[in-house]
Amino acid sequence: MKNTTSRLVIGAIVLCLPMRAMPLTISGSPSCHSYGTTCSAMNTNESNIVNCQSIDTQCYSFPEAEASAPGVPQYKVFSCNGCKSGYAAVDQTMALSPSCTISYKTCSKSCPSCSNCTSDTSWSAAGTGYEKKVSRSCNCGTCNASTSYRCAAGYYGSSSNGTSGCTRCPNNGSSSAGTTSVTGCCISSGSDTTGAYSYSPQCCYQ
Numbered sequence: 001m002k003n004t005t006s007r008l009v010i011g012a013i014v015l016c017l018p019m020r021a022m023p024l025t026i027s028g029s030p031s032c033h034s035y036g037t038t039c040s041a042m043n044t045n046e047s048n049i050v051n052c053q054s055i056d057t058q059c060y061s062f063p064e065a066e067a068s069a070p071g072v073p074q075y076k077v078f079s080c081n082g083c084k085s086g087y088a089a090v091d092q093t094m095a096l097s098p099s100c101t102i103s104y105k106t107c108s109k110s111c112p113s114c115s116n117c118t119s120d121t122s123w124s125a126a127g128t129g130y131e132k133k134v135s136r137s138c139n140c141g142t143c144n145a146s147t148s149y150r151c152a153a154g155y156y157g158s159s160s161n162g163t164s165g166c167t168r169c170p171n172n173g174s175s176s177a178g179t180t181s182v183t184g185c186c187i188s189s190g191s192d193t194t195g196a197y198s199y200s201p202q203c204c205y206q
Contacts, residue, residue, distance in 0.1 A: 025079040025105045026058045032100040033066060035059040039073040045094050046078050051107040053082030062100035079104035086110055111140035123177065126162040129155040131177060150178045156185055170205065 028034060039059035049055060059073035075096050083089050087107040095101045119135045126132035131152050136145045149159040151166035156179040159165035169175050169185030176184065186204040 025056045025081050026077055026102065028058075028060055028102045029100055031063055032096065032102060033061045033063075035061065035071075035073040039076055041073040041076045043075045044078060045075065045092075045102065045104060046106065049078045049080060049106060051084045051087045051109075052080035053084060055079065056081045056104075058102075060096060060100065060102060062097040064097045064099065075102075077102055077104055080107045081105075083107035109140065114138035114141060114143040117143035123150065125152070128152075129166045129168065130159060130162045132162055151175075151180070153177045156180060156182050173205070 036059055037057045041059055056079045058077045058079075059075065060077055061069075061072060061074045065072070065074045080089060084107065086109060088110045089105045090108050091103065092106055093101055093103050117136045117138045119137075120133045123131040123133045126149060129152050130149055132147050132149050134145050134147050136143055138144075147162070149162040149165075151157050151159065154169055154173070154175055155166040156169060156175055157166040158180050167182075170182070171187055173185040173187045175186070179185065182205045184204070186202045188202055
């Protein structure tokens with residue numbers, strides 16, 4: 001048999017065809033139809049992909065569009081291939097249609113962690129008659145804190161600053177921490193000002 005560009009292997013002709021490399025940072029679900037890296041599709045997954053070292057592209061269509069426009073790419077997908085200094089790759093997904101989902105990468109700013117940025121687990125004293133509790137959260141290296149205040153035991157009312165808003169219960173009565181109304185103040189012993197009556201345990205204000 002005359003030699004050709006094909007190879008004869010055990011009676012079968014094996015054609016050596018070049019494989020088209022897919023961008024490593026982009027992938028589509030099995031129903032997505034890939035059409036290479038160059039197309040005129042107007043739809044994109046990211047209108048302004050930035051902070052990439054380089055950008056991969058891949059054109060896609062999907063079964064719902066192939067029915068009326070076979071072989072016509074509907075989306076040009078952009079993906080970051082590496083990120084600039086100070087940025088980190090973030091995995092993204094997008095549904096091009098109910099049957100076709102693509103995966104790609106973007107770059108977002110790398111954020112340092114925070115130290116000593118833990119919320120209080122219990123209330124602590126914040127001056128006479130007041131208690132405070134601090135909630136903390138880390139936002140890209142910055143520890144943001146917000147403080148809540150309440151009245152201490154033996155006081156009632158509310159406070160937004162830990163210096164005003166709480167009043168001592170009448171006659172040195174008792175109350176639970178966080179009591180907001182005088183009806184939460186109670187007296188457990190003693191007598192009235194006339195001396196004619198005595199208090200029953202836990203006599204609370206109305």
